[in-house]
Amino acid sequence: MNTNAPVGAETYGAAAPPELVQLLTPEGERVEHPDYDIDLTPEQVRSLYRDLVLVRRIDLEAVALQRQGELGIWASLLGQEAAQIGSGRALSDQDMVFPTYREHGVAWCRNVDPIKLLGLFRGVSHGGWDPAEHNFHLYTIVIGSQTLHAVGYAMGIQRDGAEAAAIVYFGDGATSQGDVNESFIWAAVNNAPVVFFCQNNQWAISEPLEKQSRIPLYRRASGFGFPGIRVDGNDVFACLAVTREALRNAREGQGPTLIEAYTYRMGAHTTSDDPTRYRVESELEAWKLKDPIERVKAYLFKNELADQEFFEAIDLEADELGKDLRRRCLELPDPDPLAIFENVYAEPHALLQEEREQFAAYLASFEGVA
Numbered sequence: 564m565n566t567n568a569p570v571g572a573e574t575y576g577a578a579a580p581p582e583l584v585q586l587l588t589p590e591g592e593r594v595e596h597p598d599y600d601i602d603l604t605p606e607q608v609r610s611l612y613r614d615l616v617l618v619r620r621i622d623l624e625a626v627a628l629q630r631q632g633e634l635g636i637w638a639s640l641l642g643q644e645a646a647q648i649g650s651g652r653a654l655s656d657q658d659m660v661f662p663t664y665r666e667h668g669v670a671w672c673r674n675v676d677p678i679k680l681l682g683l684f685r686g687v688s689h690g691g692w693d694p695a696e697h698n699f700h701l702y703t704i705v706i707g708s709q710t711l712h713a714v715g716y717a718m719g720i721q722r723d724g725a726e727a728a729a730i731v732y733f734g735d736g737a738t739s740q741g742d743v744n745e746s747f748i749w750a751a752v753n754n755a756p757v758v759f760f761c762q763n764n765q766w767a768i769s770e771p772l773e774k775q776s777r778i779p780l781y782r783r784a785s786g787f788g789f790p791g792i793r794v795d796g797n798d799v800f801a802c803l804a805v806t807r808e809a810l811r812n813a814r815e816g817q818g819p820t821l822i823e824a825y826t827y828r829m830g831a832h833t834t835s836d837d838p839t840r841y842r843v844e845s846e847l848e849a850w851k852l853k854d855p856i857e858r859v860k861a862y863l864f865k866n867e868l869a870d871q872e873f874f875e876a877i878d879l880e881a882d883e884l885g886k887d888l889r890r891r892c893l894e895l896p897d898p899d900p901l902a903i904f905e906n907v908y909a910e911p912h913a914l915l916q917e918e919r920e921q922f923a924a925y926l927a928s929f930e931g932v933a
């Protein structure tokens with residue numbers, strides 16, 4: 564037995580045992596699962612396909628903009644579109660989302676204008692959007708910390724008697740953080756209405772999954788006393804079905820669920836990273852065959868639910884979206900440098916005021932300097 568192989572890697576693919584929930588194979592065949600099913604109209608499948616293509620296009624445009632010096636950094640979602648669109652489309656308006664920095668597909672489902680994501684990564688915005696307007700919290704860079712925020716929020720809505728749930732996104736690497744484990748305990752003992760959605764993309768920057776766990780991540784949940792489930796994270800149908808059920812259980816008072824979406828980060832960790840330094844090309848090639856978009860396209864084709872014209876129209880829409888986003892990104896105004904001092908405290912603060920004045924004087928010292 565190769566003890567260095569990623570735990571659970573052997574269970575992936577067409578021959579996957581029921582432990583990996585899959586409803587659509589990489590070849591675009593619908594398959595049955597004993598516990599999960601989904602009934603989608605052709606229109607709904609086409610709409611999911613559109614989401615997947617458009618978010619991939621937003622992502623590609625953002626990577627290009629960063630390469631051209633227009634963004635400081637970008638964290639690509641390439642390969643994780645199905646995990647994000649499937650789970651994002653399972654949400655009700657009342658549910659609250661706590662994302663990491665990579666959830667551009669979920670942001671799309673929450674109607675956050677993608678230009679706001681770009682503003683953040685361009686460094687011209689201090690947050691990006693109003694979380695209350697979209698029920699989509701701000702992006703969180705401190706690994707795993709948002710799991711505690713989500714559990715706290717979930718315990719709050721539990722006390723309000725709201726018919727809603729919280730969902731929190733995090734990565735495979737984050738499962739090693741104390742915050743995540745503490746949030747599991749709090750969620751379990753309080754029966755909090757929260758869904759832990761772990762996108763296991765196999766890598767935490769350059770650290771592979773086997774450095775995080777000796778068992779499949781979803782099985783961790785049983786030690787904390789709540790259900791865990793592994794879903795094919797490249798299967799948008801399965802991600803939708805599994806997340807829908809977990810959210811429903813949470814809203815109905817049945818407590819938390821850990822979902823491990825088994826997927827792959829096809830790009831670099833961020834645009835500052837070079838994955839060729841630590842992972843082999845063949846791994847990426849193997850995952851390309853499990854592409855989350857291609858399998859929906861194959862399904863639509865095979866079942867004659869969409870024709871060439873449909874696919875061309877979506878591609879055109881994606882190109883228009885990319886172009887529009889690029890134009891708007893280049894037009895984003897630079898903020899007033901003193902705006903950094905706003906929104907730090909709700910009320911005036913003497914020390915902050917002093918620092919603000921010092922910084923204003925420093926800026927003024929450049930006036931008239933060529």
Ligand SMILES: Cc1ncc(C[n+]2csc(CCOP(=O)(O)OP(=O)(O)O)c2C)c(N)n1
Pocket residue numbers: 665704705706733734735736737738764766767768828832
């Ligand atoms: C508390 C903390 N420690 C370290 C980092 C640096 N860091 C940024 S991303 C990352 C890896 C996260 O990997 P994973 O949880 O698998 O998420 P992914 O980026 O793969 O989506 C690390 C260690 C951080 N941002 N916060």
Ligand SMILES: [Mg+2]
Pocket residue numbers: 734735736762763764765766767768
């Ligand atoms: Mg990861």
